[in-house]
Every structure is written in structure tokens, then in C-alpha cells.
Amino acid sequence: MNLNDFKTRYQALQQSVEADFLKDPDSAEALVLARSDGVDELLEDIWQSFKMGNDLCLVAVGGYGRSELHLYSDVDLLILIPNESHDTYQEDISNFLTFLWDVGLEVGHATRDIQDCIYAIDDLSVVTNLLESRLLIGNNSLFLKMKSMIKASNWSSQSFFVEKQKEQHNRHLNFSNTAYNLEPNVKESPGGLRDIQTITWVAKWYFDVNFLSDLVDKNYLTENEYALLKQGQLFLWKVRFALHIIAKHREDRLAFQYQKQIATILGYTDGDRMAVESLMKDYYQTVTKVSRLNDILLQLLEDRVLHTQNLNERFNINYGYIQTNNDQVFVKTPSAFIEIFLLIAKHNYIRGISASTLRQMQFSLNIIDKDYHKKRNNNRLFIELLQQKQGVNKALKLMNRYGILEHYIPAFGKIIGLMQYDLFHAYTVDQHTLFVIRNLRRFFVPDFSKEFELCSEIAQNIQKPELLLLAGLFHDIAKGRGGDHAQLGSKEARDFCKHHQLKAQEIDLVAGLVEKHLLMS
Known part of the structure; x- marks a missing residue:
């Protein structure tokens, strides 16, 4: 394995592609493919010279995956490895990538096993990159497993x-x-x-x-x-x-x-x-x-994509808006008041609720009575909503906008529009609470890991994020009543969690966070 030989080959490829373009600029389409093909051959030879083995594979992604490489475009690579084998291959992969940089290639890279891909695929840029991936060399079955995982992901059309x-x-x-x-x-x-x-x-x-x-x-x-x-x-x-x-x-x-x-x-x-x-x-x-x-x-x-799509026997999506299948849904199935927001969280392409369905909800709000939040099916749906990996903040904001949140949690209704005349709060208590929920959710989203570095790191070890969200939802719920709002809110949270069949340890955690939240401010 001679570094200078590979450098010479790469430089010759670059010079050849540039010279051909200057002779005939109309050849650009052929030349982006030619450079891609040339880099393919170079990478395959380097991979083999490093004896990387048959258990892992080298994959072209992004523009390189499309075989479109302009003269100085980055060469984006994914190195797929068997599950839980990062330590095994770390040194070999590091040496391989260093060699590529020494050759002169501008490389963008990621090393993942299939489990890593499953976690990462929720990110739009990752799934787009993988959509255009192609195998360069290595374990074909591992590559096909990754490709099949893309279509099996949570991303619908x-x-x-x-x-x-x-x-x-x-x-x-x-x-x-x-x-x-x-x-x-x-x-x-x-x-x-x-x-x-x-x-x-x-x-x-x-x-x-x-x-x-x-x-x-x-x-x-x-x-x-x-x-x-x-x-x-x-x-x-x-x-x-x-x-x-x-x-x-x-x-x-x-x-x-x-x-x-x-x-x-x-x-x-x-x-x-x-x-x-x-x-x-x-x-x-x-x-x-x-x-x-x-x-x-x-x-x-x-x-084509956003035409009417049936979700279940109660709801469908019509041009991006969720609507009921008939005007008796909320009357016959009261739990649909919570279910509709769970569906909004699950399907992030839903733009909102149709006008006709909003009218039905407003006409039927009296169904959400003082015993509504004690019904087990309603409890299950609300907790399931908080457990979603996406869309929770959007769903809760809509629940607040359309009056469902204050009916489901009567104590929340008392803080809607409540001003706080101090230097620490710029919003009404209900809006402040929803901002807290938004920020708590961001701790679990990779895109915000740099903004909330420590919190994001800690969040990875939290097994039940919904407990944290419940504490956020109740932390200021007793504001404006007089007395110690943290103590009063802790009692509200404890009662709510009991109705929702949480375990004793979980109830203590949520109530404790609400009670002590001022220590963390």
C-alpha cells in the first residue's frame, strides 16, 4: 500500500476531469459520473489494501450515492459495521479514513451499525442520504438489511x-x-x-x-x-x-x-x-x-400524496387535515377527543384539524365532564401521547388552542391567560408551560444536542421521558391561587398520576419534581 501511488492516481483523475471539461463544458453530465466512477475504483482499491474484511461494508451516500461528483464535491461515505462492534473496528476505520484524507479526498463520513441507523433514520437529512445510498464494496447482505430498514421506517410518503x-x-x-x-x-x-x-x-x-x-x-x-x-x-x-x-x-x-x-x-x-x-x-x-x-x-x-387517507374507523386525513369519518364520532366515542391529538403527534405530516371536525369538537365539548379524565381508555391515550418521539408539543399546543387541555385537566384552565408580573416570565402561565414542554422535548432531539449539550446527554439515559413532561405540565399549574404553588401543584400532579395508573415510584418522582422545581430555577 503506497500512499504516493494513490495520491498520484487521484491527482491524475482530477486533472483529467478538469481538462476534459475545459475542452467541452457540455460534457459536464458525463464528467460528474466519470469522477464518481474514478473515486469508486480508488476507494475500492484502498479498502482492499487495508484488508477491511467481509463483515462490514463501504457505502456511497448523498450526491456521491447518486454518482454525481463535481470537481471538488465532498465524497460522502457510510461505513456499515455489524451491531455493537464499534470498538472492534474503530482503529481500522480511523486509519482508513486518515489515509483517504492523506490521498487528498474531501471525505464526509459516518460509521454506524444497523441499530445506529434505526435511531438516526428519524432525522430527515439521514434518511435522505440513505435513500440515495449504493454499495461500493463489502458485505452485501448488511447493505441490503440497511436498505430494507429505510422503507420499514416511520417515514410514510x-x-x-x-x-x-x-x-x-x-x-x-x-x-x-x-x-x-x-x-x-x-x-x-x-x-x-x-x-x-x-x-x-x-x-x-x-x-x-x-x-x-x-x-x-x-x-x-x-x-x-x-x-x-x-x-x-x-x-x-x-x-x-x-x-x-x-x-x-x-x-x-x-x-x-x-x-x-x-x-x-x-x-x-x-x-x-x-x-x-x-x-x-x-x-x-x-x-x-x-x-x-x-x-x-x-x-x-x-x-397524490395528501389525498384522503383513512387512519382508522374514526378518522381520515384529507389534503393534510385530519377529520372525522362521520359527525357522531365524538358522541359515540368520547375518547376520540384525546385520540385525535395522539394521531396528530404520530403523523407529523398532518397540518391541522379540519374546520368541520373543529365544529364537531366545539359542539360536543360538554362530553368531557369531571369524570372524563378518570376513564382508563382516556388515561391510556393521554399517556401514549406524551410517550411519542415526535409531535408532542404540537399536539399539546392544539389541545390548548381548542380548549381540550383545560377540559381534560381542569386545573390547567385556571392558568390560561394568567399573567405573571415579574422579571422572570415573558408569557402567560399556560404559554410558559407549553414552552417548557417544548424545551424538555428538545433535550431528546439530536438536532438540538449542541444547543442543550449537557441536558441532551443526560436525556439519553432517561427511560420514561413522559414523566419529565408531566412534571413540566404541572410545575406552575397552581399559580395564582395564593399559597405555595409548588406544594399545591405537587398535590395536583400526584392526584393526576394516580388517576392515570402510574406506579408509586413514578408518582413520587413527578410530584417531587413539581414540588422542588423552584430549586432548579
């Missing part, structure tokens, strides 16, 4: 679509919702490469296809739309490829300092209009067409 839609919306907001920035981001700006990828991702998940061209056969894309998308992609690839050559590193922002050189590389010349102006005019026209197609295709897919 609806939830994946809605989250990708949100992701795109937030990305566009970062660029002020305009494609006409004078220094646009070729990848992330509206109408850029990421918008094309978003179409591909959501369609791939829904139709279970591998290539953009397959969507024509599925009658999702017309031949003309497919041609326009490919033209847009090729133009943006050419611009990005030239950008990498000039910047000599991974760069996606079409900064003023690069624009003239890119125009020259792509063959633009001065005439009635300056070459750089012609380039940028073509760019803006291209991203406008891509944006239009993105709007059309995502709306068409929304119509």
Missing part, C-alpha cells in the same frame, strides 16, 4: 413529502424567496440544483424509482418537463463545474469575482451584451424555469 416541503420552504426563506440574487447560490437558491433534487427525492420515495427518467413512465413528468429539467440541471452543472475550477475548492456561490471567468470558460463572448451579462441572463432564465417546474410538480405530487 406523506410525512417525507411534508418535511421535504418544509425544508425547501425554509431554504428559500434564507435566500429571501428570490432566485434573482446578484450572487446566487447555484445549489441552494430558489430554482437551483437543490430544487431539482427535492423533486427527485419526494418522487423517488412515493413512486419507488431510481432515476428521474422513470417518472415519465409513471405519468408524473411529461416528456417536455423531463427535457426542461435535464436542460436546467445540465446548465447548472456546467456553471458549478466551472465555479469549482476557478475557486479550486468546493464553492456554490456565484460571486462577482468568479462570474467573468465562468462566462469565458463556458464560451460566452462580448457582443451587444457583455459575456458575463449573457451568462447571468441564461442563469436567471434557467432557474426561473426550474422554479416553475418545481412548483407544478410538487403541487401535483401533493395532490
